Amino acid sequence: MAKAHENHREDVIGRANVEDTPELLSYYDDLEKYHTGALWTVANKIEPWEPKSQSVPVVWRYKDLREHVIRSVDLVTPEKAGRRVIYLNNPGRTDVAAAVGWIYAGLQVMNPGEVAGAHRHSASAIRFIMEGRGAYTVVDGHKMTLGGNDFVLTPNGTWHEHGVSAEGTTCLWQDGLDIPFVNAMEANFYEVHPDLNQAVGYAVDDMTKTWGNPGLTPSTGKWSHGYSPMFKYEWEPTYVALSKYAGCTEGSPFDGVMMDYVNPTTNGPVMRTMGASMQMLRAGEHTKAHRHTGSYLYHVAKGRGYSIINGKRYDWQERDIFCVPSWAWHEHVNLDDRGDACLFCLSDLPVMRALGLYREEAFADNNGHQPIL
Numbered sequence: 001m002a003k004a005h006e007n008h009r010e011d012v013i014g015r016a017n018v019e020d021t022p023e024l025l026s027y028y029d030d031l032e033k034y035h036t037g038a039l040w041t042v043a044n045k046i047e048p049w050e051p052k053s054q055s056v057p058v059v060w061r062y063k064d065l066r067e068h069v070i071r072s073v074d075l076v077t078p079e080k081a082g083r084r085v086i087y088l089n090n091p092g093r094t095d096v097a098a099a100v101g102w103i104y105a106g107l108q109v110m111n112p113g114e115v116a117g118a119h120r121h122s123a124s125a126i127r128f129i130m131e132g133r134g135a136y137t138v139v140d141g142h143k144m145t146l147g148g149n150d151f152v153l154t155p156n157g158t159w160h161e162h163g164v165s166a167e168g169t170t171c172l173w174q175d176g177l178d179i180p181f182v183n184a185m186e187a188n189f190y191e192v193h194p195d196l197n198q199a200v201g202y203a204v205d206d207m208t209k210t211w212g213n214p215g216l217t218p219s220t221g222k223w224s225h226g227y228s229p230m231f232k233y234e235w236e237p238t239y240v241a242l243s244k245y246a247g248c249t250e251g252s253p254f255d256g257v258m259m260d261y262v263n264p265t266t267n268g269p270v271m272r273t274m275g276a277s278m279q280m281l282r283a284g285e286h287t288k289a290h291r292h293t294g295s296y297l298y299h300v301a302k303g304r305g306y307s308i309i310n311g312k313r314y315d316w317q318e319r320d321i322f323c324v325p326s327w328a329w330h331e332h333v334n335l336d337d338r339g340d341a342c343l344f345c346l347s348d349l350p351v352m353r354a355l356g357l358y359r360e361e362a363f364a365d366n367n368g369h370q371p372i373l
Helices: 022-032 062-075 179-184 206-211 235-246 349-354
Strands: 085-087 104-110 115-121 125-131 135-139 142-146 151-154 160-164 171-177 190-192 257-260 275-281 290-292 296-302 304-309 312-317 321-324 330-334 341-347 360-362
Touching: 062 085, 062 104, 062 171, 104 160, 125 341, 135 151, 142 206, 235 257, 235 275, 275 330, 290 330, 296 312, 304 321
Parallel strands: none
Antiparallel strands: 085 104, 104 171, 115 160, 115 190, 125 151, 125 171, 135 142, 135 160, 257 275, 275 341, 290 360, 296 321, 296 341, 304 312, 304 330
């Protein structure tokens, strides 16, 4: 008895247009025995006319999640859990535990005096500080102290650990990693540090002090890795730079005043697989809609507003996180008529661009704005 097969007819020139017959269904069953299949039965699925993301737009509201993240402190220890994290699970990507596309994200909490042991892995990661005082990260012996809206890199293959000083307060931050992508490449390794923790071998915050001086590079500085040596990017100079840039540019019609975090030795992305940016929406600004390949995970660093994604409105405020799937129409609105809003963004654009897959398109109708469905 032939198995049931989906009818793959599509009346479009150049695409599969084959109607199922009893003979063909039997033929397909015979091919399955040899772990093969007829291309025309799947062509319309694996070669779509345009990207069809499995991810869906989501807003993870901090006011709803914070209590649940804090509750984990009483339920598990960093030693037993490895990392005390509540991860963001996109309804369309639950099979790979992704927040959007191939990007993983979670909210991590640590109490004063706690230290999560050192490890390294093939996946690259960032930490974006949401609240608290006294957080730090150690990467290959370099210790970075962290404040609100700072973010730190833990590039692939580097030993890293996190903690909160005994004099600090409970700290929460967003983790962002390319775990789903590296797993899809079947290339992920994980290793625990033999001493469980690593020694600090340099002056505190040395990487930012060395590489984070605008327009200046150390004359003796040498860096051969594919990721940025400036492991920590601080909020205050970022906001100052955005404000200065806003004073001399009209900005992008789609993204407002937007600046990329870069590797100071190459002026390229901070890491090979993930890029980061900060954009400012000026008072009352409403950007025009566009779409592009590549997945965006936004973190509201300042202000409140909403985004229209594929014709649906999604409201957000400070510390909320939301995602824009690949090839989804999106535009942003700052609801404050007096102050600006700032959005931190983690994306997979370095991969899109390196592989020649990046493509962008402006919304042509309705003066560049989507109708809200």
